[in-house]
Amino acid sequence: xxxxxxxxxxxxxxxxxxxxxxxxxxxxxxxxxxxxxxxxxxxxxxxxxxxxxxxxxxxxxxxxxxxxxxxxxxxxxxxxxxxxxxxxxxxxxxxxxxxxxxxxxxxxxxxxxxxxxxxxxxxxxxxxxxxxxxxxxxxxxxxxxxxxxxxxxxxxxxxxxxxxxxxxxxxxxxxxxxxxxxxxxxxxxxxxxxxxxxxxxxxxxxxxxxxxxxxxxxxxxxxxxxxxxxxxxxxxxxxxxxxxxxxxxxxxxxxxxxxxxxxxxxxxxxxxxxxxxxxxxxxxxxxxxxxxxxxxxxxxxxxxxxxxxxxxxxxxxxxxxxxxxxxxxxxxxxxxxxxxxxxxxxxxxxxxxxxxxxxxxxxxxxxxxxxxxxxxxxxxxxxxxxxxxxxxxxxxxxxxxxxxxxxxxxxxxxxxxxxxxxxxxxx
Amino acid sequence: xxxxxxxxxxxxxxxxxxxxxxxxxxxxxxxxxxxxxxxxxxxxxxxxxxxxxxxxxxxxxxxxxxxxxxxxxxxxxxxxxxxxxxxxxxxxxxxxxxxxxxxxxxxxxxxxxxxxxxxxxxxxxxxxxxxxxxxxxxxxxxxxxxxxxxxxxxxxxxxxxxxxxxxxxxxxxxxxxxxxxxxxxxxx
Numbered sequence: 001x002x003x004x005x006x007x008x009x010x011x012x013x014x015x016x017x018x019x020x021x022x023x024x025x026x027x028x029x030x031x032x033x034x035x036x037x038x039x040x041x042x043x044x045x046x047x048x049x050x051x052x053x054x055x056x057x058x059x060x061x062x063x064x065x066x067x068x069x070x071x072x073x074x075x076x077x078x079x080x081x082x083x084x085x086x087x088x089x090x091x092x093x094x095x096x097x098x099x100x101x102x103x104x105x106x107x108x109x110x111x112x113x114x115x116x117x118x119x120x121x122x123x124x125x126x127x128x129x130x131x132x133x134x135x136x137x138x139x140x141x142x143x144x145x146x147x148x149x150x151x152x153x154x155x156x157x158x159x160x161x162x163x164x165x166x167x168x169x170x171x172x173x174x175x176x177x178x179x180x181x182x183x184x185x186x187x188x189x190x191x192x193x194x195x196x197x198x199x200x201x202x203x204x205x206x207x208x209x210x211x212x213x214x215x216x217x218x219x220x221x222x223x224x225x226x227x228x229x230x231x232x233x234x235x236x237x238x239x240x241x242x243x244x245x246x247x248x249x250x251x252x253x254x255x256x257x258x259x260x261x262x263x264x265x266x267x268x269x270x271x272x273x274x275x276x277x278x279x280x281x282x283x284x285x286x287x288x289x290x291x292x293x294x295x296x297x298x299x300x301x302x303x304x305x306x307x308x309x310x311x312x313x314x315x316x317x318x319x320x321x322x323x324x325x326x327x328x329x330x331x332x333x334x335x336x337x338x339x340x341x342x343x344x345x346x347x348x349x350x351x352x353x354x355x356x357x358x359x360x361x362x363x364x365x366x367x368x369x370x371x372x373x374x375x376x377x378x379x380x381x382x383x384x385x386x387x388x389x390x391x392x393x394x395x396x397x398x399x400x401x402x403x404x405x406x407x408x409x410x411x412x413x414x415x416x417x418x419x420x421x422x423x424x425x426x427x
Numbered sequence: 428x429x430x431x432x433x434x435x436x437x438x439x440x441x442x443x444x445x446x447x448x449x450x451x452x453x454x455x456x457x458x459x460x461x462x463x464x465x466x467x468x469x470x471x472x473x474x475x476x477x478x479x480x481x482x483x484x485x486x487x488x489x490x491x492x493x494x495x496x497x498x499x500x501x502x503x504x505x506x507x508x509x510x511x512x513x514x515x516x517x518x519x520x521x522x523x524x525x526x527x528x529x530x531x532x533x534x535x536x537x538x539x540x541x542x543x544x545x546x547x548x549x550x551x552x553x554x555x556x557x558x559x560x561x562x563x564x565x566x567x568x569x570x571x572x573x574x575x576x577x578x579x580x581x582x583x584x585x586x587x588x589x590x591x592x593x594x595x596x597x598x599x600x601x602x603x604x605x606x607x608x609x610x611x612x613x614x615x
Contacts, residue, residue: 068482068560070607078453082446089442096434117445124449128456129483129596131553144445151437176503 005033043103044205050104051111051156058115065119065126074127081123088113092152103203110152114145114160135175138168142186149193155206158193159213161186166217173224177301183221187214198260212263215245219271222307229304235275235284236343239335240311242271247318250329272335276360277386279339279353285346328367332360357387374420381416385409459595463588464532466510466518468554470585470599482564483556484599484606486585491539493520495548500525500538507533508550510589517584523548527592535592554587557599559606566610567601574602 012029015021021029061084069077088109095102095109118141124130125137142164149158169183194214197206219241226237246268249261278284315336323330338356342349364380367373388409392402469489493508500506500523509522510532527533540549559567571583582603588595599606 066482066561068558070558070560070563078457081449081453085442085445085449089438089445092438093435093442096431096438113445120445120449121452124452124456126483126558128452128460129557130452130456131555131594133553140448144441144448147437147441151434151441 008033044203047104047107047203048205050108054108054112055115055156058112058119062115062119062122065123068126077123077127081120081127084116084119084123085113088116092148096152106152107154107156110148110154111156111160114148114157117141117144135168135171138164142168146186146189149190153193153196155193155197155210158190158210161190162210162213162217166220169217169221170224173221173228177225177228178303180221180225181303187217190214194260207260208262211260212267215263215267219245219267225304225307229301230308233343235279235349236336236339237308238275239272239279239339240308240315242268242275243333243336244268244311244314244318246272247315247322247329247333250326250333251318251321252325269332272332273360273383276335276338276353276357277383277390279342280350280357280387280390282350285342285349328363331363354387354391357383361387372420372423374417377416377420378413381409381413385413455593456595459590459593460588460597463590463593463595465597466512466532466587466589467516467584468518468552468587470554470583482561483558484564484567486555486557486596486599488552488554490519491552492542492547492549493523494546495523495541496546500541500548502538502540504538506536506538506548506550507592508536508552509533518587520550523550532589533592534589534594553594554585554596557585557596557606559610563607563610566613567599567606570606570609570613571601 008029012021012026016023016026065084072080091109092113095105098105121137121141142161145157145161145164148154149161165183165186169180169186172180172183194207194210197203197210200206222241223234223238226241227234230237245264249263249265249268251261315333319330319333322333335356338352342352345352361380361383364383365377366380368375368377368380385406388405392405470486504525506523506525507527508520509524509528510518511521513519522528523536527535534552536553537551538548539551542549574582583599583601585596586598586600588597601609604612
């Protein structure tokens with residue numbers, strides 16, 4: 001059920017009590033939207049089943065190909081190489097030429113064809129023992145699959161393209177950083193489809209799917225690029241990337257689109273919490289360790305500096321907006337600023353991040369209490385437990401004290417959960 | 428209706444590309460097999476797996492370094508390695524240059540490592556795999572390992588076709604026999 005209908009359902013009791021609509025009208029509204037919601041769910045389930053069916057068949061064909069039928073001979077295998085693609089093309093033609101549009105068939109056949117393109121290329125490589133430049137193989141496959149996203153207006157091929165180009169981009173970051181910037185062009189080519197999916201309210205699952213994969217993809221490639229270009233300062237570049245994604249996820253914009261921001265918020269927050277936790281330790285800040293500046297020679301290319309500049313600008317603008325709109329979320333987004341201070345004053349970096357992480361945990365707990373959200377309280381308690389547990393087991397403190405503190409934290413967890421459950425009438 | 432026609436027209440155009448790319452690969456590689464000159468390279472096979480393309484015997488060329496006067500090539504740079512036969516009838520690299528040589532046979536490679544002290548350049552030669560049916564590749568590896576223990580690993584070599592920089596693997600030999608025959612005999 002979409003958010004507008006949920007809002008309407010929440011309004012109904014008020015509308016009835018104020019005499020705007022009758023109880024009978026309220027029931028009719030519930031029945032009408034309930035039916036619509038059921039129909040939407042059924043439609044989505046049909047599409048998902050259709051896509052899964054086509055993907056399973058495609059993976060089965062890929063597995064048959066991987067067997068390597070070498071007794072068939074070169075000529076037969078060369079001709080057979082075209083079969084998977086021809087099958088996919090035929091199916092997609094059939095799906096697109098249907099009088100009544102069938103979204104399940106369209107999504108499924110286009111996804112099938114995009115996998116079959118790879119299967120045909122793989123068969124040719126197999127037949128001729130073509131040397132394994134996997135990057136070239138993946139790029140050719142993805143470039144041939146990309147137009148399908150627009151021709152069939154299908155999101156699953158877009159997801160396949162995102163996965164493929166992510167593999168290519170992350171790999172290229174290490175092999176050829178200049179070339180790897182093609183990745184951004186490819187992602188930009190997918191944006192018009194992403195916007196179309198966002199505007200289309202009939203299948204919100206598509207927006208969620210694409211938004212999730214795009215966010216993961218940008219994370220993976222950016223972090224690989226930064227590791228190659230500036231290996232010694234991941235303590236700043238990783239939080240910076242996570243913070244921009246997170247702030248983009250929590251910022252309120254004036255456009256009313258589907259829930260594209262949810263994956264950004266969740267993945268960005270997870271990344272920030274994990275990196276911030278790691279930065280409460282000594283090793284990221286220590287010189288002359290393998291993960292530090294001396295580990296490897298960075299690329300230090302101009303494109304890398306441009307990336308940092310763009311991310312800092314984005315962070316400043318988004319940070320400013322978030323501070324104005326929602327102050328609570330701004331603290332987590334401030335991790336890169338703390339990291340920059342830490343890098344400038346290395347001996348103080350570890351205690352600084354420990355304090356920062358402690359502040360984050362307490363803020364989560366307090367926000368959870370204020371908003372009466374058990375998930376937020378528990379995540380704050382979990383962060384606190386990790387911080388204290390990690391620091392304790394890292395230190396020379398007596399095992400009895402360590403044990404008592406952990407038991408205390410455990411009891412606090414249980415008490416808070418029981419209290420909340422009682423307050424909500426669940427226990 | 429108009430939109431559907433446009434979609435189908437674009438799909439027809441894309442289909443031509445989807446089929447055209449593998450067909451052009453087939454034509455290009457058939458030309459190398461037809462016109463290319465045959466060379467034998469000594470190899471050291473091991474058995475990995477490519478999730479998408481299947482099971483193959485990974486090949487590693489025994490001597491992939493070449494003497495060079497200019498050795499300041501960067502990692503990954505595309506170079507042209509001239510290839511000729513040694514007195515034993517096996518191929519070896521004789522020279523390397525940044526542009527294609529005017530005469531002789533050569534293979535387009537990438538630079539793996541430059542060694543200014545030794546005056547050599549180590550090459551990433553595009554002879555790295557020989558696809559086999561999934562059950563046979565591990566058997567080929569085991570056979571090679573056994574021959575290796577018996578000191579007969581020098582009987583492992585690969586026959587390739589070389590044509591204007593392009594190279595294609597034609598056959599892998601283990602123990603002096605085509606690897607498929609050697610594996611079959613081993614199974615008896």
